[in-house]
Amino acid sequence: MPVPENRGLVRRSLLREDAYRAIRDAIVSGTLAPGERLHDADLVAWLGVSRTPVREALGRLELVGLVRTSPGRHTVVSPLDVRAVHHAQAVVAAMHELAVREAVPHLAEGDLAAMREANVRFGAAVRAADVDGALAADDAFHGVAVTAAANQAVVTVLEQFTPVLRRLERLRFGSLAGRASVAQHDRIIEHCAAGEVDAAATAARENWSTLAPLLDAAEDTGERPGSADPAPRGG
Structure with a gap:
């Protein structure tokens, strides 16, 4: 042609x-x-x-x-709009729940190993207050299921709404609060490895719902998390 x-x-x-x-x-x-x-x-x-x-x-x-x-x-x-972040969080949590639900039947041992390795890096980055490293490792962890699900609609929605959450996550992963995600990731991996589709999908959604306390605190105090100084970075 x-x-x-x-x-x-x-x-x-x-x-x-x-x-x-x-x-x-x-x-x-x-x-x-x-x-x-x-x-x-x-x-x-x-x-x-x-x-x-x-x-x-x-x-x-x-x-x-x-x-x-x-x-x-x-x-x-824009300043961080707490209501908009609430909405984005609900959408992102639902997309990751769907991704895990569709991915579990297709996950190979190599995929599970990649999730475990990413979570180790994530935990180390959180402990070091390395926010960039924590976010990169978190992306890698959740990206395994998103890739395995092979659902382009999920990818498109996450690409649009995940950045809205990132400014808030920078605060979370620079504090002790981010350490809870390590255990939550481990539970997701355990359910995935056991082929427990519903439990794995629910755990994924709950993991993405743990930003709610930061949003609630921002609403209660009138603070806008996005206007704060960036969380400290590791070396």
């Missing part, structure tokens, strides 16, 4: 995705703080891309609630 005339689509697509991920990750990590104004020129210079992928990235970030754009086109990093 003839080569399409509209060439360069792959490269432009990658530029858009790279710009989106870079800005998203900077917001989640606290590098771009809540309330900080985002100027197109600064983002273009930082990312080394044109204005178009930057504007498209900001549009996607606005849809998930990580930035806000005023009628005058001023874009700022």
Whole structure:
């Protein structure tokens, strides 16, 4: 078949995705703080891309609630909206429950070994207050079931809503509260290894529901977790 005339689509697509991920990750990590104004020129210079992928990235970030754009086109990093995080948490927990439910019949010993290894890294990172390491290991742990489930709808929903939770998780994994997740992960692995689909799925959902106390505390005190300083990082 003839080569399409509209060439360069792959490269432009990658530029858009790279710009989106870079800005998203900077917001989640606290590098771009809540309330900080985002100027197109600064983002273009930082990312080394044109204005178009930057504007498209900001549009996607606005849809998930990580930035806000005023009628005058001023874009700022959103404060953490506790109600929005509650909603995102419910969706993410349900998606991970579904992923585990669909994954358990397909998990091989290698998958279980990968989950165990990720949880060991997760525990070590939490104890060292290495927030970046803890989040990476947590992603690896839960990613085993998401990959095994092979459900693209789950992947798409998680890609949209998980970043909304990450700013809150940075506080949690920088404290002793994050250590409870190690035992919760172990229970998920045990149920998966035993082929206990319902128990494994329930344990996965409960694991993603443990952010609720931090949200409740934020509502009770009027604090906004996303406006706090980033949790300490390990070396």
